[in-house]
Structures are given as C-alpha cells and as structure tokens.
Amino acid sequence: MDPSVRNIKSEKIDVERKIFMFDLKENDRGRFLRITEDVRGRRDTIIVPAPGLEEFRRALDSIIAASREAGPLPASSFPS
Numbered sequence: 001m002d003p004s005v006r007n008i009k010s011e012k013i014d015v016e017r018k019i020f021m022f023d024l025k026e027n028d029r030g031r032f033l034r035i036t037e038d039v040r041g042r043r044d045t046i047i048v049p050a051p052g053l054e055e056f057r058r059a060l061d062s063i064i065a066a067s068r069e070a071g072p073l074p075a076s077s078f079p080s
Helices: 050-070
Strands: 006-015 018-027 030-039 042-049
Touching: 030 050, 042 050
Parallel strands: none
Antiparallel strands: 006 018, 018 030, 030 042
C-alpha cells in the first residue's frame, strides 16, 4: 500500500455475485473516490476525483429514479 495515500472512509456492498468497494482516499494530488467491482476475483476500478462527486451522485440519483419509474424487471432479465 502506498504510504502517501490516506484512506478516509470505506464501504463494501454485495450485490448478487458482485462485491463493490467504495474507498474515499486522499493523496498529494487531492481527494478521490475509488470504486472497485470484484466478480469472482476479477477486479475493475474507476476513480472519481472529489470535485466530481456531487455531479456523479446527481447522475446516479437520476439513474435510480429512472429505474424505479420503469418498474420491476422479470427475474430472467437480470445480468449474470
């Protein structure tokens, strides 16, 4: 682990067969959110710089609202 990176807050959620890790971190270049998806040992990560977190949240809130408005999906429609 890089000693110049400070971990501020971490959260983990399990959704179906996926694990999502949310890590708010800070280094000498600034604060950022690292979101990691772990699917059976394969990891993909995105980084959101702190100045973009509110815009990221607004976009996610909009997607959540659209999903609710679209109604429930049949169980067979969920991706693996």
